[in-house]
Amino acid sequence: MNIEDFPMLKEDLIYLDNGATTLKPQCVIDKIKEYYETYSANAHRGDYDISFKVDMEYEKSRETVRNFINAPYKENIIFTSGTTESLNMIANGFFKNIIEQNDEILITKSEHASNVLPWFRLANECGAIMKYIPLESHHYVTLENVKKAVTPNTKIIALAGITNVIGDERPIKEITKFAHENDIFVVLDGAQSVPHRKTDVQDLDVDFLAFSAHKMCGPTGVGVLYGKKELLENIDPINLGGGMNESFDNPNEIYLKELPTRLEAGTPNIAGVIGFGEAIRYLEKIGMENIENYEKKLRKYAIDKLLTIPHLDIINIESDSGIIAFNVDNIFSQDVAYYLNKYKVCVRAGNHCAKILKKEVGVTNSLRVSLYFYNTESDIDALVELLENKEHIEREML
Amino acid sequence: MEHYREPLNRHRTEEKEYQYINTNNSSCIDNLDLFVKIEENKIKDICFDGEACAISTSSTSIMIKNLIGKTIEEAQDYIENFEKMLNEEEYNEELLQEAIAYKEIYKQGNRKHCAFLPYEGIKKILNKNNN
Numbered sequence: 001m002n003i004e005d006f007p008m009l010k011e012d013l014i015y016l017d018n019g020a021t022t023l024k025p026q027c028v029i030d031k032i033k034e035y036y037e038t039y040s041a042n043a044h045r046g047d048y049d050i051s052f053k054v055d056m057e058y059e060k061s062r063e064t065v066r067n068f069i070n071a072p073y074k075e076n077i078i079f080t081s082g083t084t085e086s087l088n089m090i091a092n093g094f095f096k097n098i099i100e101q102n103d104e105i106l107i108t109k110s111e112h113a114s115n116v117l118p119w120f121r122l123a124n125e126c127g128a129i130m131k132y133i134p135l136e137s138h139h140y141v142t143l144e145n146v147k148k149a150v151t152p153n154t155k156i157i158a159l160a161g162i163t164n165v166i167g168d169e170r171p172i173k174e175i176t177k178f179a180h181e182n183d184i185f186v187v188l189d190g191a192q193s194v195p196h197r198k199t200d201v202q203d204l205d206v207d208f209l210a211f212s213a214h215k216m217c218g219p220t221g222v223g224v225l226y227g228k229k230e231l232l233e234n235i236d237p238i239n240l241g242g243g244m245n246e247s248f249d250n251p252n253e254i255y256l257k258e259l260p261t262r263l264e265a266g267t268p269n270i271a272g273v274i275g276f277g278e279a280i281r282y283l284e285k286i287g288m289e290n291i292e293n294y295e296k297k298l299r300k301y302a303i304d305k306l307l308t309i310p311h312l313d314i315i316n317i318e319s320d321s322g323i324i325a326f327n328v329d330n331i332f333s334q335d336v337a338y339y340l341n342k343y344k345v346c347v348r349a350g351n352h353c354a355k356i357l358k359k360e361v362g363v364t365n366s367l368r369v370s371l372y373f374y375n376t377e378s379d380i381d382a383l384v385e386l387l388e389n390k391e392h393i394e395r396e397m398l
Numbered sequence: 399m400e401h402y403r404e405p406l407n408r409h410r411t412e413e414k415e416y417q418y419i420n421t422n423n424s425s426c427i428d429n430l431d432l433f434v435k436i437e438e439n440k441i442k443d444i445c446f447d448g449e450a451c452a453i454s455t456s457s458t459s460i461m462i463k464n465l466i467g468k469t470i471e472e473a474q475d476y477i478e479n480f481e482k483m484l485n486e487e488e489y490n491e492e493l494l495q496e497a498i499a500y501k502e503i504y505k506q507g508n509r510k511h512c513a514f515l516p517y518e519g520i521k522k523i524l525n526k527n528n529n
Contacts, residue, residue: 334427334451338509350427364449365427398402398452 001294001373002286014345014379019164019192019323019370021214024279028217031278032271043270044243044261054270061277062260065224068280069209070200075229075259079273082223083191084114086210087158089225089263090187091118093235094208095156101127103155106184108133108141109360110163115189116356119158128155135360138318139166143174150178156185161193165357165368166316167323169193176205191215195372196295196321198288201226213272218279222272225263232259239265291373295322298371302380311390315366322371331393333367339397343386401496402452405459407445416443417527421519423511428454432519436527439469446516453500453509458516460496470524477517477524484510 003009005025015023035057039050046052065077080086099105105119109132123130133141133149141159150157157179162169176186188206190199195216201209208231213222227235237244237256244265246255256262283291299322306312306326315325328336337349348368351358358364369383387393416433423429430448434441444462461480465473480497482489486504500513 332449332451332455335453338451338506 001290003374003376005282006374009374012344014343014382016369016371016375016379016383017346017348018215018372018375019368020348021220022195022217022372023374024219025217025282027282028219028275028279032219032275035271035274042267057274057277058268058270061273061280064277064280068199068284069194069224069226070202071226072202073229076201076226076232078225078227078232078260078263079268080210080223080225081221081269082212082214083189083210084223086208086223086225087114087187087189088118089235089238090208090210090227091122093238093263094227094231095122095185096125097234097236099126099128099155102153103128104131104151104153105129106131106133106146106149106154106157108135108159108163110135110139110166110168110357111158111160112164112189112191114191115158115160115187119156129153133157133159138168139163139316139361140168140318141170141175143171143178146175146178150182150184154182154184156187158187158189160189160191161199162196162321162323164192164323165325165351165366166361167192167319167321167325167370168316169197169320172206173204180205192321192323195283196288197292207231213276213279216279217282218276219269219272221269222276229259232263235263237263237265241265243267286373294373295371296320298322298375298377298380299324301377302369302371302383305380305384306387309384309388312387315361315363322375324369324371325366326369327363327366328387328390328393331390331397333365335397336367336387336393339393340383340386342396343382345383345386347383401456401459405446405455406462407443407459408447409445410447411445416445417523419519419523420448421515421522423454423515428512428515430454430458430516430519432458432516432523434520434523436470436523441465441468441470441473444520450515451512453503453512454515457497457500457513460499461516461520464495464497465520470528473520474524474528477521480517481514484514 006023008023039053041051041054043054043058046055062074062077066074105128134145136142159170161172179186185207187208190209190211194211207228209226211224214220244257244262246257248254311329313327333349337347340347351365411433416435419432421430428450430446430450433445435443446458479489479493483501491498503510503513
């Protein structure tokens with residue numbers, strides 16, 4: 001769908017690494033260009049016209065995000081540099097103040113590094129304990145397994161909505177309901193889910209949500225931290241500085257602004273935030289349901305075709321998302337990725353930042369194809385044709 | 399290609415005379431363990447293990463073949479020449495023997511590091527032994 005909107009697709013490129021980052025449509029590029037060319041001033045000034053326009057556009061993006069995830073207030077939306085920063089702010093700025101010795105933090109072995117390492121550090125610093133929800137046979141998370149892993153000491157459940165290697169979609173709403181009945185906070189890593197599914201934070205009822213602009217047609221270096229208002233009020237700002245203070249006189253008299261500016265110290269990524277707003281409006285025009293349905297159909301098409309190749313080992317046949325992880329028998333994944341690159345097919349090889357997943361799946365590294373709505377059946381056909389002949393791969397991979 | 403399919407000395411060792419170093423590539427997933435035995439200023443043996451792509455594996459194998467028997471200084475000279483070749487500088491082709499197979503690798507910028515990966519590890523060990 002909508003291939004013509006993407007300048008990168010004007011060349012004969014087959015881009016199948018959307019889990020890493022997505023391509024940018026012309027309207028997002030134009031929106032950023034327009035800021036730099038016609039009203040390139042700082043935010044939070046408003047003393048002159050172009051600065052006032054910056055504030056209007058910047059806050060319009062916040063409203064666009066709020067509406068997109070159905071958050072109740074604009075104060076729920078904090079702009080960050082991306083999912084990683086958002087998750088670190090949650091762990092360091094909020095939970096560090098309330099987690100105590102022997103409290104338990106529950107994650108899974110298939111989380112991305114960004115949803116593992118901030119919790120590891122929190123556990124080290126607070127004497128808390130890391131626990132893992134056991135995964136089902138297809139590496140899925142079920143509510144039953146969450147119930148088994150929860151103890152009276154569990155304080156946090158931090159999960160990706162969709163994981164970045166297995167691509168499984170978690171029953172977040174049900175998990176959150178159960179968690180809240182047991183006074184457990186739920187942190188949702190939406191990096192791989194928000195770009196591909198309609199996300200309604202009030203329906204899911206999660207306490208925090210983190211996601212990135214660049215994985216959903218937006219610019220790099222921008223992301224969102226969503227939090228329930230009463231929780232965000234209690235986040236210690238990690239960065240202090242301009243824009244976020246009300247007044248200060250000496251170390252004992254520092255007064256900070258209200259949300260959301262309190263958590264956005266310094267000159268923000270103005271162009272990025274404005275571009276992000278445009279990206280969301282672009283996705284909304286296509287429709288998140290259309291995107292989801294299209295990707296599911298394309299995934300099925302891809303899986304059916306890839307399954308006909310005997311020398312492929314697909315790790316996540318059953319998965320729900322546009323992510324397909326696989327290996328070519330006896331060929332190192334990176335060599336296959338280099339081979340595909342020769343034919344302008346971009347896929348990812350490696351452990352995909354999910355380093356504790358290895359033992360769980362029994363595969364140390366793999367190739368990953370991750371789809372978005374601008375991929376087509378002919379992209380899949382090209383991939384399949386290149387993978388069909390194993391001798392050709394071996395001959396051409398150097 | 400043979401050096402990839404059947405690389406020389408691909409095994410680990412627990413023997414005490416061997417010095418161990420891990421060398422890995424931060425931008426990809428190559429991860430090599432090298433074991434080097436140096437006696438009387440000479441490289442007596444090298445073996446390796448780990449997960450690596452075809453370029454890294456074959457480059458390690460050729461490196462092992464060419465470095466065994468060399469003194470530390472000779473080996474350092476060899477490595478310097480190999481590095482120069484990868485960086486498109488002047489180098490001594492004769493000295494590198496089979497390793498000149500990688501002379502075109504600069505055209506694939508992202509694979510240059512794969513070819514150099516084992517040398518990075520060995521370099522560290524040799525520098526330590528030369529002090």
